[in-house]
Amino acid sequence: xxxxxxxxxxxxxxxxxxxxxxxxxxxxxxxxxxxxxxxxxxxxxxxxxxxxxxxxxxxxxxxxxxxxxxxxxxxxxxxxxxxxxxxxxxxxxxxxxxxxxxxxxxxxxxxxxxxxxxxxxxxxxxxxxxxxxxxxxxxxxxxxxxxxxxxxxxxxxxxxxxxxxxxxxxxxxxxxxxxxxxxxxxxxxxxxxxxxxxxxxxxxxxxxxxxxxxxxxxxxxxxxxxxxxxxxxxxxxxxxxxxxxxxxxxxxxxxxxxxxxxxxxxxxxxxxxxxxxxxxxxxxxxxxxxxxxxxxxxxxxxxxxxxxxxxxxxxxxxxxxxxxxxxxxxxxxxxxxxxxxxxxxxxxxxxxxxxxxxxxxxxxxxxxxxxxxxxxxxxxxxxxxxxxxxxxxxxxxxxxxxxxxxxxxxxxxxxxxxxxxxxxxxxxxxxxxxxxxxxxxxxxxxxxxxxxxxxxxxxxxxxxxxxxxxxxxxxxxxxxxxxxxxxxxxxxxxx
Amino acid sequence: xxxxxxxxxxxxxxxxxxxxxxxxxxxxxxxxxxxxxxxxxxxxxxxxxxxxxxxxxxxxxxxxxxxxxxxxxxxxxxxxxxxxxxxxxxxxxxxxxxxxxxxxxxxxxxxxxxxxxxxxxxxxxxxxxxxxxxxxxxxxxxxxxxxxxxxxxxxxxxxxxxxxxxxxxxxxxxxxxxxxxxxxxxxxxxxxxxxxxxxxxxxxxxxxxxxxxxxxxxxxxxxxxxxxxxxxxxxxxxxxxxxxxxxxxxxxxxxxxxxxxxxxxxxxxxxxxxxxxxxxxxxxxxxxxxxxxxxxxxxxxxxxxxxxxxxxxxxxxxxxxxxxxxxxxxxxxxxxxxxxxxxxxxxxxxxxxxxxxxxxxxxxxxxxxxxxxxxxxxxxxxxxxxxxxxxxxxxxxxxxxxxxxxxxxxxxxxxxxxxxxxxxxxxxxxxxxxxxxxxxxxxxxxxxxxx
Numbered sequence: 001x002x003x004x005x006x007x008x009x010x011x012x013x014x015x016x017x018x019x020x021x022x023x024x025x026x027x028x029x030x031x032x033x034x035x036x037x038x039x040x041x042x043x044x045x046x047x048x049x050x051x052x053x054x055x056x057x058x059x060x061x062x063x064x065x066x067x068x069x070x071x072x073x074x075x076x077x078x079x080x081x082x083x084x085x086x087x088x089x090x091x092x093x094x095x096x097x098x099x100x101x102x103x104x105x106x107x108x109x110x111x112x113x114x115x116x117x118x119x120x121x122x123x124x125x126x127x128x129x130x131x132x133x134x135x136x137x138x139x140x141x142x143x144x145x146x147x148x149x150x151x152x153x154x155x156x157x158x159x160x161x162x163x164x165x166x167x168x169x170x171x172x173x174x175x176x177x178x179x180x181x182x183x184x185x186x187x188x189x190x191x192x193x194x195x196x197x198x199x200x201x202x203x204x205x206x207x208x209x210x211x212x213x214x215x216x217x218x219x220x221x222x223x224x225x226x227x228x229x230x231x232x233x234x235x236x237x238x239x240x241x242x243x244x245x246x247x248x249x250x251x252x253x254x255x256x257x258x259x260x261x262x263x264x265x266x267x268x269x270x271x272x273x274x275x276x277x278x279x280x281x282x283x284x285x286x287x288x289x290x291x292x293x294x295x296x297x298x299x300x301x302x303x304x305x306x307x308x309x310x311x312x313x314x315x316x317x318x319x320x321x322x323x324x325x326x327x328x329x330x331x332x333x334x335x336x337x338x339x340x341x342x343x344x345x346x347x348x349x350x351x352x353x354x355x356x357x358x359x360x361x362x363x364x365x366x367x368x369x370x371x372x373x374x375x376x377x378x379x380x381x382x383x384x385x386x387x388x389x390x391x392x393x394x395x396x397x398x399x400x401x402x403x404x405x406x407x408x409x410x411x412x413x414x415x416x417x418x419x420x421x422x423x424x425x426x427x428x429x430x431x432x433x434x435x436x437x438x439x440x441x442x443x444x445x446x447x448x449x450x451x452x453x454x455x456x457x458x459x460x461x462x463x464x465x466x467x468x469x470x471x472x473x474x475x476x477x478x479x480x481x482x483x484x485x486x487x488x489x490x491x492x493x494x495x
Numbered sequence: 496x497x498x499x500x501x502x503x504x505x506x507x508x509x510x511x512x513x514x515x516x517x518x519x520x521x522x523x524x525x526x527x528x529x530x531x532x533x534x535x536x537x538x539x540x541x542x543x544x545x546x547x548x549x550x551x552x553x554x555x556x557x558x559x560x561x562x563x564x565x566x567x568x569x570x571x572x573x574x575x576x577x578x579x580x581x582x583x584x585x586x587x588x589x590x591x592x593x594x595x596x597x598x599x600x601x602x603x604x605x606x607x608x609x610x611x612x613x614x615x616x617x618x619x620x621x622x623x624x625x626x627x628x629x630x631x632x633x634x635x636x637x638x639x640x641x642x643x644x645x646x647x648x649x650x651x652x653x654x655x656x657x658x659x660x661x662x663x664x665x666x667x668x669x670x671x672x673x674x675x676x677x678x679x680x681x682x683x684x685x686x687x688x689x690x691x692x693x694x695x696x697x698x699x700x701x702x703x704x705x706x707x708x709x710x711x712x713x714x715x716x717x718x719x720x721x722x723x724x725x726x727x728x729x730x731x732x733x734x735x736x737x738x739x740x741x742x743x744x745x746x747x748x749x750x751x752x753x754x755x756x757x758x759x760x761x762x763x764x765x766x767x768x769x770x771x772x773x774x775x776x777x778x779x780x781x782x783x784x785x786x787x788x789x790x791x792x793x794x795x796x797x798x799x800x801x802x803x804x805x806x807x808x809x810x811x812x813x814x815x816x817x818x819x820x821x822x823x824x825x826x827x828x829x830x831x832x833x834x835x836x837x838x839x840x841x842x843x844x845x846x847x848x849x850x851x852x853x854x855x856x857x858x859x860x861x862x863x864x865x866x867x868x869x870x871x872x873x874x875x876x877x878x879x880x881x882x883x884x885x886x887x888x889x890x891x892x893x894x895x896x897x898x899x900x901x902x903x904x905x906x907x908x909x910x911x912x913x914x915x916x917x918x919x920x921x922x923x924x925x926x927x928x929x930x931x932x933x934x935x936x937x938x939x940x941x942x943x944x945x946x
Contacts, residue, residue, distance in 0.1 A: 228675055231678070232678075263580035264580045268583070268616055337667040
């Protein structure tokens with residue numbers, strides 16, 4: 001076989017080279033090709049092997065790109081962003097590109113070995129906002145817009161997370177590695193967002209009354225169950241040294257109406273209440289941490305807005321509010337609205353996330369609830385309950401933050417809930433594992449039964465699926481080696 | 496005894512069965528020399544701004560003594576709560592000023608269940624009686640216990656079943672709704688039900704039967720002394736009196752009448768005295784149009800328009816028979832009392848409280864709800880049957896009078912106050928040292944309220 005470099009064709013196709021070398025200098029042209037031309041994909045139209053299908057830009061310089069590329073022709077990608085009169089160059093972003101499999105692209109380009117879809121979330125430092133943007137890929141103009149809309153950070157985050165949902169919906173084995181590549185960009189975005197949030201006190205009453213425990217209820221948007229919840233709690237709180245701290249994330253209602261409702265409730269019940277409205281959605285951790293920060297009680301009760309004492313069994317439930325958790329963390333038995341068992345502690349266990357085609361293999365953690373789905377009922381006798389929970393360990397388990405009891409000093413010592421989980425999911429398991437690793441007890445109060453009106457499963461919005469996926473990956477990386485993971489054999493049989 | 500009627504609406508603001516009953520009982524109480532009566536009507540201030548005064552939670556009703564209005568601005572129509580601090584202050588003061596021994600609640604719409612908690616705080620010694628006018632505590636579907644999506648009366652009111660009517664809501668929400676009503680109702684001393692049927696539905700729902708007393712809604716008679724009932728020559732004029740809304744079954748009446756006209760070839764006339772046609776659904780109006788489309792000339796349908804208590808006797812006298820073809824389980828059926836007052840036999844569906852009241856062949860006839868064929872058979876029996884009509888017109892008993900109803904209420908009041916020393920003759924206990932608004936002068940400021 002004989003291989004021939006077509007130097008005349010190379011010079012003719014690339015006018016700059018023809019002008020420099022003419023089309024006869026086969027040595028110089030070959031040298032240029034080997035040194036530059038091959039990498040620059042001279043003679044190939046960029047749009048034929050790479051497409052940017054989505055571009056979002058925040059006012060802070062966060063960029064989200066999504067599209068596809070033929071990795072055989074685009075194995076190394078440099079990006080330049082020309083924004084107004086500033087150009088920002090990034091030499092090698094290989095590690096920031098998150099690649100995933102796209103069958104539609106594979107069918108078109110013929111490459112079934114390498115993932116061809118990509119998502120990139122990054123930030124341009126020292127960004128100078130402008131509406132005109134041009135993106136250069138490997139030095140070639142690839143995207144141009146004179147009227148780019150700059151999104152607020154929150155809107156951008158929603159866009160970016162929604163873009164990532166395509167990964168969240170894939171098999172965990174094929175996407176775990178992708179999550180790792182996305183993590184720096186998304187985490188930076190989340191931290192920027194959190195830093196900018198603020199809390200305003202909408203209402204406060206009873207601030208002069210002594211308090212020894214604080215019930216912190218962090219609510220995302222929907223306050224439809226708030227007033228019924230306060231009413232059912234009122235008998236335990238009326239005239240007692242307790243306070244209720246409401247933290248509202250992304251509250252979309254009318255604040256004066258809510259203030260009126262709380263005021264009207266306060267007229268009927270001697271309960272210290274304060275309402276703190278976040279400027280955005282601080283998520284479960286930061287919202288509850290803010291509640292803990294303003295709390296006056298020595299004991300903190302973290303309670304979801306859909307937690308209720310069971311009808312006719314209020315006293316045993318209220319005893320949970322009055323108890324002392326000591327140096328540990330306590331949870332309670334939770335039942336669905338229909339009375340069936342929902343939560344009697346949790347454990348975390350590891351599966352293997354495998355992408356055989358890429359040779360990827362890594363543990364991925366899963367959190368399971370003991371007893372979920374058992375026929376145990378909130379009205380069961382203590383004996384029936386003991387039988388239902390016979391396999392649930394007394395120690396080393398995790399408890400859901402839907403209802404927690406912990407001393408404020410312990411909570412603060414542990415650094416509060418981790419805020420590096422985006423919005424929600426897995427932060428309570430993280431906190432429990434850290435408690436266990438610190439040698440502190442995590443207990444399930446089997447004498448305390450509550451209703452958790454978690455409702456039926458509804459389709460989760462795309463951004464939330466992405467959050468769960470990213471948080472799970474984050475949780476898995478952090479605790480993959482934890483000694484408190486339940487062994488696989490236990491997971492196979494225990495309920 | 497000081498007696499406070501706390502109602503939804505006042506007939507002068509908006510006509511309706513519950514407010515008529517409340518006002519009648521208030522008037523009867525006011526006429527009782529042993530009673531000092533006050534009436535406070537909660538209204539939707541947004542709908543009736545002419546009765547609202549800026550910054551005033553309670554206002555007087557013009558030219559009325561001891562009758563007041565309480566216009567509200569916001570109402571949670573799912574949980575039936577007001578949560579209005581300005582109103583709470585004003586109402587607490589109102590209660591302290593009037594110090595009623597007995598408070599009679601006539602609804603939770605715009606009254607708000609939180610008012611019960613307030614009463615208990617401000618006047619712990621006062622007794623609360625509550626008339627169950629409809630099924631709203633059980634049924635969020637306009638309190639009608641009727642499954643529009645299935646076309647039948649709702650017999651199973653468990654929370655998961657409610658999502659059939661409200662698929663956008665969860666079972667948990669309905670569990671909470673029921674819990675909210677029942678916990679508020681736990682603070683009520685006695686319930687009044689206008690019919691056995693309604694009582695039983697509430698017993699099935701969870702109220703103790705012992706706490707519910709059945710007292711029919713009293714009727715204020717309009718029939719002059721010596722009235723001799725007359726009928727049309729053909730005894731073929733049927734009247735519908737009521738709201739022109741889906742659940743009232745006008746379509747059933749029209750279908751039955753058409754069937755009679757078509758099968759017998761005899762003339763049949765239907766007079767519709769109905770208001771609130773604007774609340775009927777487009778589908779329902781289409782359904783009615785379809786029934787009348789191509790009807791034979793023997794069927795004459797006249798849409799007369801709305802009526803009031805002031806002219807209902809005369810209007811009833813212009814028909815021979817009165818139809819109450821409701822497909823929902825009516826709680827009582829005030830129109831039946833009005834028909835009997837005018838000596839008109841009633842053809843009523845066997846739905847809810849109506850079935851309690853009809854004595855077959857004595858004061859009317861009954862038919863299966865929604866059955867136009869059964870109603871058509873009854874209409875055929877009735878048309879031209881002077882002997883039947885005369886016997887019924889002469890022999891049908893009247894519904895109890897308002898005064899009789901008040902006397903029955905007095906018995907209930909005596910019962911619920913029997914264990915309260917001095918409650919009836921003296922002042923109710925006041926929670927002088929209660930925290931919150933109960934024992935506090937009304938200068939206590941709350942956010943968003945004017946001083």
